[in-house]
Amino acid sequence: MQDIKKATRESYGEALAKLGEENKNIVVLDADLSSATKTCEFAKKFPDRFFNMGIAEQDMMATAAGFATCDKIPYASTFAVFAMGRAYDQIRNSICYPNLNVKICATHAGLTVGEDGATHQMLEDIALARVLPNMKVICASDDIECKWAVQEISKIPGPVYLRLARAKTNIIYEEGQRFEIGKGIQIGEGKDATIIATGICVAEAIKAKEILENKGISIRVIDMHTIKPIDKNLIIKCAKETKNLFTVEDHSIIGGLGSAVCEVLADEYPIKVTRIGVKDTFGQSGTAEELLDYYKISAKYIVQEIENGKM
Amino acid sequence: MKITNKYAIEKIANDIRIGIIEEVYYGQSGHPGGSLSCADIMAVLYFNQMNIDPKRPSAPERDRFVLSKGHCSPALYSTLACKGYFDKKELQTFRKLGSRLQGHPDKNKLPGVDMTSGSLGQGLSVANGMALSSKLNHDGYRVYCLLGDGELEEGQVWEAAMSSNKYKLDNLCVIVDYNGLQIDGNIEEVKSLKHIYDKFKSFGFNVISIDGNNVEELIASFDLAKQIKQRPTVVIAKTTKGKGVSFMEGKAQWHGKSPNDEEYNIAMNELREKEHSILEMQKKDSEGGI
Numbered sequence: 001m002q003d004i005k006k007a008t009r010e011s012y013g014e015a016l017a018k019l020g021e022e023n024k025n026i027v028v029l030d031a032d033l034s035s036a037t038k039t040c041e042f043a044k045k046f047p048d049r050f051f052n053m054g055i056a057e058q059d060m061m062a063t064a065a066g067f068a069t070c071d072k073i074p075y076a077s078t079f080a081v082f083a084m085g086r087a088y089d090q091i092r093n094s095i096c097y098p099n100l101n102v103k104i105c106a107t108h109a110g111l112t113v114g115e116d117g118a119t120h121q122m123l124e125d126i127a128l129a130r131v132l133p134n135m136k137v138i139c140a141s142d143d144i145e146c147k148w149a150v151q152e153i154s155k156i157p158g159p160v161y162l163r164l165a166r167a168k169t170n171i172i173y174e175e176g177q178r179f180e181i182g183k184g185i186q187i188g189e190g191k192d193a194t195i196i197a198t199g200i201c202v203a204e205a206i207k208a209k210e211i212l213e214n215k216g217i218s219i220r221v222i223d224m225h226t227i228k229p230i231d232k233n234l235i236i237k238c239a240k241e242t243k244n245l246f247t248v249e250d251h252s253i254i255g256g257l258g259s260a261v262c263e264v265l266a267d268e269y270p271i272k273v274t275r276i277g278v279k280d281t282f283g284q285s286g287t288a289e290e291l292l293d294y295y296k297i298s299a300k301y302i303v304q305e306i307e308n309g310k311m
Numbered sequence: 312m313k314i315t316n317k318y319a320i321e322k323i324a325n326d327i328r329i330g331i332i333e334e335v336y337y338g339q340s341g342h343p344g345g346s347l348s349c350a351d352i353m354a355v356l357y358f359n360q361m362n363i364d365p366k367r368p369s370a371p372e373r374d375r376f377v378l379s380k381g382h383c384s385p386a387l388y389s390t391l392a393c394k395g396y397f398d399k400k401e402l403q404t405f406r407k408l409g410s411r412l413q414g415h416p417d418k419n420k421l422p423g424v425d426m427t428s429g430s431l432g433q434g435l436s437v438a439n440g441m442a443l444s445s446k447l448n449h450d451g452y453r454v455y456c457l458l459g460d461g462e463l464e465e466g467q468v469w470e471a472a473m474s475s476n477k478y479k480l481d482n483l484c485v486i487v488d489y490n491g492l493q494i495d496g497n498i499e500e501v502k503s504l505k506h507i508y509d510k511f512k513s514f515g516f517n518v519i520s521i522d523g524n525n526v527e528e529l530i531a532s533f534d535l536a537k538q539i540k541q542r543p544t545v546v547i548a549k550t551t552k553g554k555g556v557s558f559m560e561g562k563a564q565w566h567g568k569s570p571n572d573e574e575y576n577i578a579m580n581e582l583r584e585k586e587h588s589i590l591e592m593q594k595k596d597s598e599g600g601i
Contacts, residue, residue: 027447059436059439059471063471066437071371
């Protein structure tokens with residue numbers, strides 16, 4: 001992991017502008033947040049293929065569906081709370097049910113939106129997205145992975161929910177790292193416990209791994225960038241090899257990554273799982289770092305949970 | 312092939328109505344009222360206006376149709392069957408397990424359905440996306456979107472109307488099936504639309520108000536819409552809910568109810584009589600009698 005920090009929304013903006021050059025079928029829609037979601041980078045280069053739909057997320061999602069019926073590849077962006085919250089019926093009925101090729105790229109997901117507070121901190125979007133048939137759910141952990149995801153989802157047909165963050169987080173991967181949709185990335189070979197994390201929490205998990213290993217506890221981290229379809233084989237393998245499983249997400253512990261992991265294990269290899277995330281509550285204003293600490297999702301609290309796990 | 316004879320189109324509209332009654336009777340489920348009200352609109356669009364070919368239902372250059380009021384799927388299916396997309400016998404499978412004729416239209420199940428719909432208020436946004444795509448590629452196809460009047464109570468319709476105007480979608484023609492009734496009764500009582508003409512006018516539309524059960528007025532308004540540049544058109548089509556079946560006309564309770572055996576027979580007899588009189592009129596017309 002590098003000391004350099006960057007927000008995945010920034011990476012999204014850059015990757016999208018690059019993708020626009022390579023694929024003329026890409027169109028981008030935003031709902032008056034292009035300077036925050038960073039779709040403005042695409043808009044500057046390709047004004048004819050950029051559509052600012054105003055503060056009208058429901059209209060934006062269904063318009064994207066219309067583009068997709070005509071073989072365009074729409075990337076529709078707004079904050080996660082307005083995408084998966086405000087426009088849920090449009091996503092369900094006009095995108096997922098007809099299985100249309102719409103890429104919903106939602107920034108500002110999770111607590112790390114920070115100061116805007118609970119109304120803007122989307123903690124339920126992974127849960128809402130992954131119950132929809134046809135939908136794939138991806139949550140990028142750093143700049144390199146985000147840029148890969150933006151490219152890769154243009155190549156697979158059907159709806160995708162790409163979850164991105166506002167806060168700057170450490171760059172984890174080197175250029176040239178290989179990723180595959182539906183395949184988690186194992187970091188380390190630790191035998192005492194597995195921390196399965198997604199999105200901005202991968203960096204926190206890696207920090208926790210370093211702290212714990214200095215204390216003699218060997219840890220492996222799984223970057224579960226694809227939450228649906230989830231990497232069942234890797235989850236079962238880690239459950240068998242390390243016995244102790246922890247999940248970490250900037251999301252409610254109900255319905256998100258933790259639930260998805262538990263579903264796999266309940267079916268295939270039942271063991272105890274400790275879910276670290278927001279515990280059935282709304283957020284509040286604060287800085288991203290303060291909030292991760294307050295809701296006990298930061299590296300410090302991951303370490304605490306694992307130490308309390310009595311391995 | 313474009314059909315221009317008024318009586319020939321009226322005959323098709325009547326055929327569409329016969330199909331609608333068959334569907335809701337055999338399915339013992341569905342929405343006859345709003346399907347019957349828009350049968351003339353469908354006949355004019357599919358037989359006089361739209362550039363479509365049942366043999367090439369996915370042709371990129373075809374005109375598009377979005378049935379935003381998706382519960383009126385019986386009208387769309389019957390129209391597609393009349394146009395030759397599939398055999399009319401299949402209408403009897405409407406709403407049955409395994410049928411391609413789902414309760415609400417499913418684009419992936421039935422060729423000829425351009426967009427899945429059912430949750431009201433979303434179709435105009437979808438139609439905008441299609442119209443924008445047409446402009447982006449310079450494909451030149453037109454997009455038609457049929458809205459219910461009760462559907463205008465959905466806020467998204469007005470979000471979409473702003474988008475149609477912003478992007479000057481002159482290749483878009485919206486039709487409002489203004490039959491004045493919704494499930495709970497009269498629209499004016501449930502949630503009045505007040506000045507529907509002025510509402511669309513203020514949203515930047517070219518607005519045409521017509522008798523939506525009159526094929527000549529429908530043809531003239533769609534022809535006019537094609538001449539309008541830089542603005543979307545909306546045709547406010549005043550219709551009668553349940554049109555063509557005497558006991559269903561103007562009755563909100565026939566919004567989503569299927570006929571029993573006796574009602575089915577009465578309805579079919581009325582429609583067959585109507586067919587007979589249209590053919591008589593057509594014959595007289597061709598002989599120069601009227």
